[in-house]
Amino acid sequence: xxxxxxxxxxxxxxxxxxxxxxxxLLKQIGFNNVDEATDGSMALGKMRERAYGLVxxxxxxxxxxxxxxxxxxxxDEKLKATPFIMVTAESKTENVVAAKQAGINNYxxxxxxxxxxxxxxxxxxxxx
Amino acid sequence: xxxPKPVDINPPGSTLPTGMTAGADMLDxxxxxxxxxxxxxxxxxIAKAQIAAVRPHEISSRDIRAVAxxxxxVGRDAENAVASFLDAAExxxxxxxxLPDEHSGEVQKxxxxxxxxxxxxxxxxxxxxxxxxxLNQIETKISALSDVLHNGALALxxxxxxxxxxxEPAAGEPPLDGPDPSREANRQDDIDALFDSLx
Numbered sequence: 001x002x003x004x005x006x007x008x009x010x011x012x013x014x015x016x017x018x019x020x021x022x023x024x025l026l027k028q029i030g031f032n033n034v035d036e037a038t039d040g041s042m043a044l045g046k047m048r049e050r051a052y053g054l055v056x057x058x059x060x061x062x063x064x065x066x067x068x069x070x071x072x073x074x075x076d077e078k079l080k081a082t083p084f085i086m087v088t089a090e091s092k093t094e095n096v097v098a099a100k101q102a103g104i105n106n107y108x109x110x111x112x113x114x115x116x117x118x119x120x121x122x123x124x125x126x127x128x
Numbered sequence: 129x130x131x132p133k134p135v136d137i138n139p140p141g142s143t144l145p146t147g148m149t150a151g152a153d154m155l156d157x158x159x160x161x162x163x164x165x166x167x168x169x170x171x172x173x174i175a176k177a178q179i180a181a182v183r184p185h186e187i188s189s190r191d192i193r194a195v196a197x198x199x200x201x202v203g204r205d206a207e208n209a210v211a212s213f214l215d216a217a218e219x220x221x222x223x224x225x226x227l228p229d230e231h232s233g234e235v236q237k238x239x240x241x242x243x244x245x246x247x248x249x250x251x252x253x254x255x256x257x258x259x260x261x262x263l264n265q266i267e268t269k270i271s272a273l274s275d276v277l278h279n280g281a282l283a284l285x286x287x288x289x290x291x292x293x294x295x296e297p298a299a300g301e302p303p304l305d306g307p308d309p310s311r312e313a314n315r316q317d318d319i320d321a322l323f324d325s326l327x
Contacts, residue, residue, distance in 0.1 A: 017210050018250045024218065024243050028236060060254070060304045067301050089254055089307040091314040093322060098302050100326045107323050109316050110307070111247035114240050116316060 003128040005030045007053030012036075012043040012069065013087075014061040022056060022087070025114050029121065030128065040064025044072055047079055054125055059088035059099070067102055074103040083124045087112065176277060184274040192267045196260060203256045210249040217242035254306040 009031055011022045016038070023034045035052070037043035041064040043057065055073070059066035066086055073079045086099050089110040096107055105124045108116055122128065217239040224235040297303045308314075314322070 013250075015250050015253060017207065017214070017246065020214055021243050021246050024214070024221070025240070028221070028240055028243075060306070065298050065301060065304075068298060089251055090304055091308055091319060092302070092305065093314065094302040095304075096314070096319055096322050097326060100323060107319055109314070109319055111244075111251055112316065113244045 003126050004053070005128060006033050007031075007125075008033045008035060008050065009054045009056065010035050010037060010043055010046060010052040012038070012040065012055065012057035012061070012066065014038050014058065018058065022117075025117050028114065029118055031121075040066060040069030040072070043069055047073070047082070052082060054083045054085070054121075056085045056087055059086055059090055059095070067099060070099070070102045070104050085120055085124055179273060179277050184270045184277065188267050188270040188274060192263055192270070196263055199256050199259055199263075203253055206249055206252050210246050213242050213246050217246075251307045255309075258306050 009026060011019055011026075011034060013019050013022070013036075019036045019038075023036065026032075026034055035046060035050070037046055039061040040057070043055065044064070046052075047055070055069075057066040057069055064072075066088065070084050070086070073082055073084060083105045084103070085106045085108060086104045087108040087110060088095070091109045099107055106120045108120055220235055220239040220242070224232045224239065227235060
């Protein structure tokens with residue numbers, strides 16, 4: 001079944017510029033229904049008010065990091081099925097392992113290009 | 129209170145070197161001790177003069193703050209530049225929507241390239257943050273050195289723990305070191321292979 005390109009996507013990053021870049025790249029791929037949050041706790045608040053088809057989140061944020069966010073999501077009965085992609089500059093093996101163990105669906109290392117984003121979206125939510 | 133018992137420097141059974149009396153021996157020891165202490169005092173004075181010549185207070189209060197200010201300006205300028213790039217790229221995207229198909233795709237591709245290239249800003253920001261953290265630690269240590277020079281007191285720098293704490297990860301998380309500039313750093317392909325191997 002084809003992916004609904006109108007599904008709401010939540011992007012989370014404390015760099016406003018990065019939010020803008022990801023939102024634009026998503027728009028070019030065809031996803032226009034994009035919402036934003038600047039840290040994990042804001043994202044969690046938004047997710048409890050609205051159902052999102054995908055979360056794309058940075059790791060290094062305060063007060064709640066991306067890793068804490070995915071752990072909160074996976075521990076929440078209503079939210080735990082939400083696909084989650086981590087987008088971060090952290091590229092060490094221990095970071096990737098910790099993120100995978102916390103329940104992320106895929107991992108993108110910054111800087112990334114549009115093609116990488118497209119491939120990871122397809123891997124996580126299916127072909128579109 | 130009883131007077132302290134005098135120390136017997138020539139206990140029963142001990143012998144002094146030929147021609148040396150107990151009093152002469154003590155004088156010799158005292159003199160050598162005095163000379164050694166004098167030497168140490170002189171070395172301390174030399175070290176203090178050398179530290180003063182480095183002007184740690186100026187390094188701490190002026191030079192490091194100047195470098196921090198420059199780094200901050202780099203971050204701010206880069207942010208302004210990227211904002212302009214993104215304005216232009218978004219405008220191109222809007223224009224592409226009104227162009228015939230044969231041109232629309234090409235213009236859209238250029239906009240994508242600008243968005244991709246703008247990724248550098250995030251990495252730059254994180255690298256600047258790392259450099260600022262190191263500068264803060266150096267400033268704290270130099271301040272401590274300056275205190276030693278002026279007050280003669282050696283104390284652990286108060287802010288050291290705070291500076292290190294700023295780099296510490298959230299509870300239960302691996303350290304967040306930001307972008308790794310080394311050639312050995314994991315790239316996207318390495319991470320994909322690692323990620324898949326963890327299934």
